[in-house]
Amino acid sequence: xxxxxxxxxxxxxxxxxxxxxxxxxxxxxxxxxxxxxxxxxxxxxxxxxxxxxxxxxxxxxxxxxxxxxxxxxxxxxxxxxxxxxxxxxxxxxxxxxxxxxxxxxxxxxxxxxxxxxxxxxxxxxxxxxxxxxxxxxxxxxxxxxxxxxxxxxxxxxxxxxxxxxxxxxxxxxxxxxxxxxxxxxxxxxxxxxxxxxxxxxxxxxxxxxxxxxxxxxxxxxxxxxxxxxxxxxxxxxxxxxxxxxxxxxxxxxxxxxxxxxxxxxxxxxxxxxxxxxxx
Numbered sequence: 139x140x141x142x143x144x145x146x147x148x149x150x151x152x153x154x155x156x157x158x159x160x161x162x163x164x165x166x167x168x169x170x171x172x173x174x175x176x177x178x179x180x181x182x183x184x185x186x187x188x189x190x191x192x193x194x195x196x197x198x199x200x201x202x203x204x205x206x207x208x209x210x211x212x213x214x215x216x217x218x219x220x221x222x223x224x225x226x227x228x229x230x231x232x233x234x235x236x237x238x239x240x241x242x243x244x245x246x247x248x249x250x251x252x253x254x255x256x257x258x259x260x261x262x263x264x265x266x267x268x269x270x271x272x273x274x275x276x277x278x279x280x281x282x283x284x285x286x287x288x289x290x291x292x293x294x295x296x297x298x299x300x301x302x303x304x305x306x307x308x309x310x311x312x313x314x315x316x317x318x319x320x321x322x323x324x325x326x327x328x329x330x331x332x333x334x335x336x337x338x339x340x341x342x343x344x345x346x347x348x349x350x351x352x353x354x355x356x357x358x359x360x361x362x363x364x365x366x367x368x369x370x371x372x373x374x375x376x377x378x379x380x381x382x383x384x385x386x387x388x389x390x391x392x393x394x395x396x397x398x399x400x401x402x403x404x405x406x407x408x409x410x411x412x413x414x415x416x417x
Contacts, residue, residue: 167221174214182207196265198258201283247284253300254283267312271303316349317379319372321386324365324402331358331366337397341389342372347382349373365402 182203189199258281263269267278269288274296276288286303288296311317325334335356342354352373359369370390374382394401 163221163223167218170221171214171218174210174217178207178210178214181210201255201258249301250284250299253302253304254281254285256304257281257286257300262308263310263313267310269311270309272298272306274298275309312376315376316352316373317376318352319370319374319379319383319386321370321372321383322359323368323370323387323390324362325368326400326402327366329366329399331368333397334368334394334399337393337399338368338370338390341393342370342386345372345382345385345389347374347378347385349375 185206186199186203189202194202257263263278265278265281269275269278274288274290276290276294276296278286279289280287283300285297285299288298290296323334323338325331338356339354342348342356343350348354349372354372355369356371357369359367361367370386372382372386391401
């Protein structure tokens with residue numbers, strides 16, 4: 139291929155002319171880009187400080203700050219390419235189509251994302267709370283956008299998707315300052331009910347961890363074929379709950395032994411159909 143010097147000179151002159159004509163727009167676009175990135179960093183840092191001063195949840199602070207950061211970056215990028223002379227309408231249409239395709243392929247993840255946003259905003263629980271959800275109970279150690287991390291009582295780590303967690307029932311055992319233990323003690327029909335109730339009340343009053351207000355309650359729960367079931371309901375501070383639960387059972391057993399009262403063991407009741415089958 140033969141190179142003609144005149145054509146090379148014409149192409150070079152045309153390129154230089156286009157570069158000179160386009161350079162102000164190019165310089166201003168990159169200037170907007172660099173200044174915008176610096177301004178976004180300052181704004182993000184300022185917003186984080188404000189949210190920290192207002193004692194917002196750390197997870198919510200991080201989520202809102204990251205959301206603001208990427209929203210401003212997308213806006214800056216659109217402004218940058220628009221300054222370069224690129225049509226933004228077609229670019230936005232492409233982004234919308236891509237977003238729709240990604241959304242359809244990640245429906246489960248988007249559900250977990252929405253669940254995480256709901257948990258962060260409405261705060262049914264926070265880090266450090268002991269909760270029960272989706273058949274799992276444990277202490278919340280981390281709330282992420284897609285999953286919630288629990289540590290169970292036997293020190294196992296459980297990850298629960300936020301979508302199913304936010305759509306199901308959640309029991310928060312740490313939200314209230316006091317809790318009531320619901321215990322059942324079975325006694326035989328030969329036992330004096332009033333005497334048994336008085337012994338249990340005395341046991342509860344002698345335990346300093348049992349609250350006097352609300353007052354503990356002892357009442358007949360049900361009459362079965364084999365025993366009289368007494369409902370024992372002491373109140374305790376949240377941190378003393380399990381201690382009161384265990385102490386009540388142990389102390390009642392010891393008090394009954396001293397009084398000569400026998401706790402009726404559980405007797406499995408078979409239906410007539412089972413008796414006929416086993417005979």
